[in-house]
Amino acid sequence: MNTDLDLPPVGLGTMGLDGDEGAAAVETALRAGYRHFDTAQVYENEATVGAGLAAALDGGGGDRDAVTVATKTWIDRLAPEDVRPSTEASLDRLGLDAVDLLYVHRPKGGYDPAGTLAAFDALVDDGLAGHVGVSNFDLDELDEAIDLLDAPLAAHQTEYHPLFRRPALREHAVDHGYPLVAYSPLAGGRVREVDAVRAVATKHDATPEAVSIAWLTGKEGVVTVPKASSEAHLRANLPAADLDLEPEDEARIDAVEREAELFPE
Template identity: 40%
Template sequence: METVETQGVAIPRLGLGTFRMPGDAARSVVESGLALGFRHIDTAAMYDNEAAVGTALATSGLKRADLFITTKVWHDKLAPDALRRSFDASLGKLRLDHVDLFLVHWPSANMKMGATLEAITKLKEEGLARAIGVCNFNMPMIRRAVEDIGAPIAVHQVEYHPFLSQTPMLDYLRGKGIPMTAYAPLAQGRAAKDPVLARIGEKHSATAAQIAIAWLLDQEGVIAIPKAAHPSSQIANLDALNIRLDDQDRATIAALPKDLRYVDPPFAPNWEA
């Protein structure tokens, strides 16, 4: 598995997402993913499955050093004391003595960004999180975090798929040496049904979903964390690592609509800022 180096950690470029897999539903999914070769597992306090993920990790028989585990703090826990309590709870549920990556899941309108990032940086300094980062920051927010506050941001995780452009953000992050992790990389299932991606897939003996993943991994500094509940889907996602797109494929995907955002909760920041 190819990795991306950032802030002293090596992140496998293809991970296993666990959103909307509450409780024990996540255990069998993670067990099967680990058995098939996934080593990068993405969870969050809000997913309500950290304990199930922790059980799967504990029974996997894999060395801790071979795993890359990400979790996140929810936007109502960004005050320093609340963030620390959330982190401690996550660590306990995961049955780990550290996580590889700890992220601010969403910004909040009333957060004190400096205090939040100082608190999360302290976890890195204490060795409890090997790396830290953020999710769902708009451009002014990520600039402030990186340039004004100087936080050691290892990753920015955002919605990214063939129907949503992240070009300005990706250009900025590349200039700072920060990788982007693409969540909802299949546009919440829509990519699998897209006829344009399906036609490209026919050329490569692949599915539309595999083409969507291959397109993300074709880009410098991009990590993808598709959710896959069934072993067959997990195998298919791993097989997407072997697909090599050509310039015609890239041009065809570039012509798809690029303004379709599917994750936009009421507390989301102003994406156009």
């Protein structure tokens, strides 16, 4: 790997987690063994995530140094002069001195490749961010970011599930030594409707959700961040990466032709 960021196969996506229930879900996740937590400014729940993490860490539920906390800078705060103050505001909401992974959420709005990425590099230099990632980039934008960043590109987060696959993005991640972080791995619950996923789940006496997670994490260079709020789902998703799919299972899901992108540009 070109980056020293070591992400576990399964982390927690937090979009939609909010309030006391959301904080409780984050606390439960950390106590259950999750070590990667993904949020974003536009989710408007950084304070919720921070509260859940603090409750678990203060109660002896984990070691902060072993936890990767990621957030994403929204498109209206990507102008070079806005990056630092918006990050400081995120840190205040999260209750952290530094965020482990800071993403450009989308290359839109105020995104100026040279200026924005230089501002992100400065945050790493000054200890406010541990690593720089990007999200929802295409291949040309990824190459440009790699060329412009001083720090190694630490991750690319993109929608990826049985109904929306972009193998070229995964290949780029492998070739350049950074992880592809697959969001919405359960396709908003639609994996339950996919015949190929259901068939593989039946074969392995598993749930379609577990199969979808295992299908993703079985691919070189891919980790994923399924969202869950209930303790049952949190505990079910975490070990799903240990489900051993056979090559024919993976090929069966790879061959799904139906496409459903949940978060188009």
